[in-house]
Amino acid sequence: MGNITYSGGQASEGQGGFYGSGGSRIQAEKVVEKRPEMLALAADVQHIVSVMNEVDKLEGILEREIEECGDSAPSGKSIELRGSIKKVMADPKVIECLDRLEVQGEPVWGLSSSERDLIQMARQKVNDC
Numbered sequence: 001m002g003n004i005t006y007s008g009g010q011a012s013e014g015q016g017g018f019y020g021s022g023g024s025r026i027q028a029e030k031v032v033e034k035r036p037e038m039l040a041l042a043a044d045v046q047h048i049v050s051v052m053n054e055v056d057k058l059e060g061i062l063e064r065e066i067e068e069c070g071d072s073a074p075s076g077k078s079i080e081l082r083g084s085i086k087k088v089m090a091d092p093k094v095i096e097c098l099d100r101l102e103v104q105g106e107p108v109w110g111l112s113s114s115e116r117d118l119i120q121m122a123r124q125k126v127n128d129c
Helices: 042-069 076-089 092-100 113-128
Strands: none
Touching: 042 076, 042 092, 042 113, 076 113, 092 113
């Protein structure tokens, strides 16, 4: 059996007690690492929602244009629409928002599942451009 040393005094008063007991140790403060980049900013989310709504409209028009033209060569309008989609998705403001809404390639915390899906889809469209 090991030696247990008692220092005297009353342990309930913060003095004395057994060496090695919880009262004789200094408790380290809990360190919480703050990472604000892990939280979504509402303005960024709203901007991406707006951009993706615009892209959806452009893609809808493009699909109708492709259906009307059939298998023929791409029309000037369809080429223009593709260029508009690329321009919207390659806008530096869109890319900055996406960069703030992702950490290590994954959407940040604080997003709903539909917002997470939207951010992933937006990043895919940026990468495709």
